[in-house]
Amino acid sequence: IKLLETEPTEQSRLDELQQLKGENYFIRGLLFFHAVNAFGLPYWNEPEKNPGIPLDTTGSGRLLPRSSVKDCYERIIQDFKKAASYLPDEKIDRSFANRAAAYGMLSRVYLYMGGLPNTPNEEYNKLAITYADKVFEIQNDVIDILKGEEYKDLYLKDPKTNPEVLFAFNPANFPSDSPSYLHSYYSWSGFTDSKEEFPCPAVISKDYEKIMDKEKDLRWKYFTTPSIRHQGRYTTTKYDGGEFELFPGFVDFECPTIFIRTGEVILNRAEAYAKLGEDGKALIDLNQIRERSGLTTLSGIGGQQLKDSIFMERRRELAFEAQVFYDYTRNGIKLSREEVTTVYPDYIGHQYNEIDPLSSRRIVFLIPSEELKLNPELEQNTY
Numbered sequence: 001i002k003l004l005e006t007e008p009t010e011q012s013r014l015d016e017l018q019q020l021k022g023e024n025y026f027i028r029g030l031l032f033f034h035a036v037n038a039f040g041l042p043y044w045n046e047p048e049k050n051p052g053i054p055l056d057t058t059g060s061g062r063l064l065p066r067s068s069v070k071d072c073y074e075r076i077i078q079d080f081k082k083a084a085s086y087l088p089d090e091k092i093d094r095s096f097a098n099r100a101a102a103y104g105m106l107s108r109v110y111l112y113m114g115g116l117p118n119t120p121n122e123e124y125n126k127l128a129i130t131y132a133d134k135v136f137e138i139q140n141d142v143i144d145i146l147k148g149e150e151y152k153d154l155y156l157k158d159p160k161t162n163p164e165v166l167f168a169f170n171p172a173n174f175p176s177d178s179p180s181y182l183h184s185y186y187s188w189s190g191f192t193d194s195k196e197e198f199p200c201p202a203v204i205s206k207d208y209e210k211i212m213d214k215e216k217d218l219r220w221k222y223f224t225t226p227s228i229r230h231q232g233r234y235t236t237t238k239y240d241g242g243e244f245e246l247f248p249g250f251v252d253f254e255c256p257t258i259f260i261r262t263g264e265v266i267l268n269r270a271e272a273y274a275k276l277g278e279d280g281k282a283l284i285d286l287n288q289i290r291e292r293s294g295l296t297t298l299s300g301i302g303g304q305q306l307k308d309s310i311f312m313e314r315r316r317e318l319a320f321e322a323q324v325f326y327d328y329t330r331n332g333i334k335l336s337r338e339e340v341t342t343v344y345p346d347y348i349g350h351q352y353n354e355i356d357p358l359s360s361r362r363i364v365f366l367i368p369s370e371e372l373k374l375n376p377e378l379e380q381n382t383y
Contacts, residue, residue, distance in 0.1 A: 022102075023083070030259065036069060039053055039367065040052035041363070043112055043330065044330070047069035050383075052068060052069040052072035053072055063374075076109055081102075095168055097167055098167070100166050104131070104132075105167075108268055111125070117307050117332075125276050135265050142163045146162070146163070151218055155238050158170070159258075166261055167259045205339055207337055208315070216295060217295060219316055222237075223320075241255030264317070270313075271307070282310065283298065328357065335357075361381065
């Protein structure tokens with residue numbers, strides 16, 4: 001054991017405690033945010049009345065009823081603001097929370113509270129912009145978007161040195177025999193002797209193919225590949241990291257799980273600007289993402305056409321990152337998949353391929369029956 005040359009000072013102990021508090025506030029806010037979006041209706045739908053999730057913020061272990069969606073969001077905001085007040089903003093490993101990540105998540109949270117496109121909430125959209133700006137105002141860290149050849153390494157680059165990542169789970173930081181199984185659905189997985197011999201199991205939808213420029217868009221060139229198993233189809237390579245020898249003769253992949261990055265934050269700000277009618281500023285942000293992706297910049301558009309363009313750019317940029325579904329629901333936009341499976345003869349395409357957030361209950365998960373038995377205070381989602 002290497003002995004420290006000097007004993008930790010009281011101030012260094014306090015600084016470490018502050019950072020630990022900030023990291024814990026950040027993780028709790030992140031967990032609450034994902035849970036309330038899974039089990040609660042969108043914020044535009046009477047958030048003060050509809051149930052979200054139980055909020056045990058004291059560790060009491062008591063059986064609690066579900067708090068309202070509004071109360072859940074207020075708690076989430078408090079957690080991220082406290083995280084920002086405790087966390088450092090200097091360059092550190094981005095698989096640990098930092099101030100920029102807290103600001104980035106606040107930009108997302110307020111955007112989710114920003115209302116439907118035709119009835120936007122001015123206050124919350126302004127706050128989404130404010131916190132997006134705060135991300136890029138930090139001076140003691142390198143915060144940017146990857147461009148050109150570097151862009152292809154977005155999911156391969158170590159979070160410690162990736163200027164686009166604000167917060168990610170880095171498999172290299174976990175003391176495990178296998179770095180990551182988190183994205184095995186989207187990529188090749190273990191129990192094979194090489195990456196090339198294992199087919200990617202998830203096929204990219206025809207809906208996504210239609211909105212991509214296969215010749216110019218770097219996102220198509222960098223993050224998709226022809227499917228080994230399904231001729232004429234494609235799979236995503238966003239999560240195909242480097243090979244890792246699980247044990248002799250068997251390999252797995254390693255790849256960071258990115259929860260918040262600057263590419264999203266720029267699009268958050270673009271959408272908030274568009275909902276406030278500040279089309280010129282929204283267009284600047286939109287074009288920043290389009291230009292780095294190899295697409296031509298847009299000009300002379302505004303209003304609904306601009307909102308639609310930003311929405312479509314989010315589909316291209318954030319695909320396979322568990323965000324696009326919530327873009328549909330929080331904006332009240334009908335999700336309609338053109339592709340219908342032929343595997344199951346009794347499959348009803350219209351019923352399962354269309355979800356209207358304005359009328360469908362299928363935009364939220366049901367509470368598991370085991371949880372209802374364990375906690376009689378819970379109420380099931382019935383809408």
